[in-house]
Amino acid sequence: MAEYNLNSEKLKKLEEYIDGIEEKEGALINILHEAQDMFGYLPKDLQLYIARKCNIPASKVFGVVTFYSYFTMEPRGQHVINICMGTACFVKGAEKILTEFKRILNIKEGNMSEDGMFTINTLRCVGACGLAPVVMVDGKVYGRVKVEDVEEIIKEYKK
């Protein structure tokens, strides 16, 4: 295991999980979910480990990881900020909200802030169009968000 630049304790847990699966190839998506839950993201070495462990080509594992927007190869911060870019939120100015989050945290969409606290993501419609524009932080919903609210939201999690 020394060849992978990964937390060996977590890797051992993942190995146990994979060993418990009989038909590994068909379970790739489940395995990737489990791995992302454990490690927070799916770095290259983790994908390589899974590929070799399950005897699936690394190119295929990478193909699946990049296909599904749920999977991420970027480390995630303690708090994930999701800004809805669905039609209703978009026309209500979600773009400006996103820009403000990016400005204050000084990161790009999909990236983690330097202190490891936040990651900014966008998603398409959380089904709360009446509250547009909507921001979700770790599952908590903020409705009718204005640009000037952004700083307050961030502060809430910095405590």
Added chain:
Amino acid sequence: MINLTINGIKVSVPEGTTILEAAKKANIHIPTLCYLDLHDIKMVNRTASCRVCVVEVEGRRNLAPACATEASEGMVVKTDSIRAIKARRTVVELLLSDHPTDCLVCEKNTQCQLQQLAADLGIRNIRYKGKMSTYPKDLSSESIYRNLDKCIMCRRCETMCNEVQTCNVYSAVDRGFETVVSPAFGLPMIDTQCTFCGQCVAVCPTAALTQISHVSKVWEALSDPDKYVIVQTAPAIRVALGEKFGMEAGSIVTGKMVAALKRLGFKKVFDTDFAADVTILEEAHEFIDRLQNGGRLPILTSCCPSWVKFIEHQFPDLLDIPSTCKSPHIMFGTIAKTYLADKMGINPEKIVVVSIMPCLAKKYEVIRPELKHEGLKNVDLVITTRELADMIKEAGIDFKSLCDEDFDDPLGESTGASVIFGTTGGVIEAALRTAYEWLTNKTLEDVEFQSVRGLDGLKEATININGQDIRIGVAHGLGNARKLLEAIQRGESQYHAIEIMACPGGCIDGGGQPYHFGNLDIVKKRMEALYTEDRNKKIRKSHENPAVKKLYEEYIGEVGGEKAHELLHTHYTKREKI
């Protein structure tokens, strides 16, 4: 049988036949792009992703892709209705809207199937404008040039790489407009388990996958007065080069090829076949040594650099089974820069060895660090059959009207055994001709081993030598090779010797050969031509090559001896799967 009507013509076809195949039977041409059927090597790309072959089927709301829709009883198909033609045109225009229109300076100019399609459909205007996909170009390997701006997502390369060659380098990555065929983690090709067989290049319809050209470096060397530029040609070139000049597939153009190379300015024109004869001596010696002294069997041939890289990545635990012989063109390079340099009194540093190869892996092979002798690369530059044809055209040589000329001495002498190196089964047949005579001290009267010939993916033969049955296996295409290697791993292999070539059909269908555009009859004709060339040779056994005998007498000494090992053998490296 199933009865259907296509454009008013009644057609009967067996169950399971696609509309495309049925139309072909009725002499109706439906244009295709992503579709590719190489049934002789068991590859069919039927992703139906391009939608160029859409046709109208009565009673169906949507147009159907002819390549992937099975004919059914009573079906009424229209391939030439306004609706089908308009849809086809729209599809091609959309493809072109995300494709560079630099055809005039494109590597595949006049050889591109997308270009041909646009011409056939008479497209004069692209109505759609939008975002163009751009990707960094990959020139990392010295072998395969990936320019994905020109990819049309037909997925032929993926089918070839994953299903036929089982190398699994490529996968569709990302989604939507961003989707791209890529190695894992977008790695440059040199950092992957790619074997550089070039079969993806052989089936790519556009210039998304081509070779990294060394033509300009060859021109430069040829015009440098301080360099002594010599050339060698692999066996498979002489039966394919003519195609690039409008000659019938399978034309043997050995003499014209030599004449053309002399006109291009090469100081000496030699034959890789000479080195193939040397290879046979060394390999047969190694085989007999392992057979008689309890060495590891089966022995595997090692002429194919793509196959060598495959075993290094995929079966690193089996690296003691391939023969340690360098590939013939590398042996040639070593001999040229030692023996020949001595003999002609030329400083080996001034010698530039150019290899004309049917192969893309040989471009990669020459940069392998262990293939150097006294600090000099064994072979300096490798160009493919296609690149040689380009040079001949550029130089204004009228290839078809050239008079035959002979290879130069001493490295131009060769036997029938070495000529058949260019086809699957040929190396092992050549080795058997020599091993049989060395083991029995008898003359082998019938030198043709029919059971190792042909396009079957796996072939075998049993030859009784001195009362012992020697079992031979032959695989071409890396997927077939994998089966034999897995059997060895499980301890179930019954073979004494195995020949493996990475490309389906062997070097005659190498990644550097003229494009066959899905017509494998061309490859079969090249194969027949090599066997004809063998039959026409006075000497058909490698150990009877007089120039090779002289090389050993004057320079190398014993076959398999110390000097032979220093010059003609190599070692392999464990590599990772990625």
